[in-house]
Amino acid sequence: MTFRSMGVIRSAAAAVLLTVAACSGGGDDHDGGGPIINAENAIDVAGLAVNALDTAPSLGELLADLVVGRIANEPFPPCITVTVTPGLPVAAGHVFAIAFNDCVDEKGLMRGAATATVAGVTGDPAGAAYTLDLHVSALDFTMSETTVTAHVTGALRCEREASAGIVSHHAEAEPGTPLVLALTAGGATAELRLTAYSVHSEATLAGGATLTTGGDTATFTITGIDGALSVAVTGSIAWIEPDPPGTGELTVTAADGTRVAVHLASGGAVNLAVDDDADGQVEANVPTVWDFLY
Helix, strand or coil: CCCHHHHHHHHHHHHHHHHHHHHCCCCCCCCCCCCCCCCCCHHHHHHHHHHHHHHHHHHHHHHHHHHHHHHCCCCCCCCEEEEEECCCCCCCCCEEEEEEEEEECCCEEEEEEEEEEEEEEEECCCCCCEEEEEEEEEEEEEEEECCCEEEEEEEEEEEEEEECCEEEEEEECECCECEEEEEEECCEEEEEEEEEEEEEEEEECCCEEEEECCCCEEEEEECCCCCCEEEEEEEEEEEECCCCCCEEEEEEECCCCCEEEEEECHHHEEEEEEECCCCCCCCEEEEEEHHHCC
16 A cells, blocks of 8 residues: 555645745736736646646545555554444445544654545455445545645545556545645645546556546635636546656636636647637747646
8 A cells, every 4th residue: 555645635735835825926916906817827727727636536546545455454554543334345335434643654744534435336345356436524634744734624525446457536526515625834824625526537557647537627716816716627637657748638717717728748848828818819828847737
């Protein structure tokens, strides 16, 4: 069990804080005096969108790892407890209580709890081919490291499918309950609130990764930006480690109708096409690279 997703969430928290500081750092871009999305903040907004898309699947992956580990009777570190009611073998309706009791790794500390209810299962999650549908509630995690603390609360739904060396996750919102990241670093604070999302991710044994799939969507609010941002993915963002993604497209639309279209190309190159007056036309193209977004 690697808990890769724990690191992903920490990285997302740091990235969100940095971009919020940039978006809120002056001018009239987000205080009602100008377009919400423009050429100056397009990189920051695109990075926020990518990290928002990744947050729920990464968290779902972490919780699914723990549930599957308990089903397979894998050993957990002493700081992690996972109990199941009414007991194994697993079936729909079984409830897993997950707790992190001040777990420390090379990057920091994690504490908190969540409840994962099995909404459906086929095959054997202890084996290589199965599906597992989890509804996660009472989510209350805090992840801290030297400079960043992320407090995650709320609920989500996550379906995992494993087959032939491919593991995929579909994370979607629990109706009526947002997924919230409250972030602090020094004197800076921010809140990322995911209110609606449906995101599909995938990983392969050969090192392939898909962060999001064409047709995925997300709606979120973030400190420093007026109104909600809506994300629509039109082309899957995928790559094979250690290379960056070479394809992928998504569009981020703000409450005032301004938008940025994100186009990924080979070698990690990215072009951001900005419509800063909501007329449906591109007023500026901003070149950047994948490493500035994720």
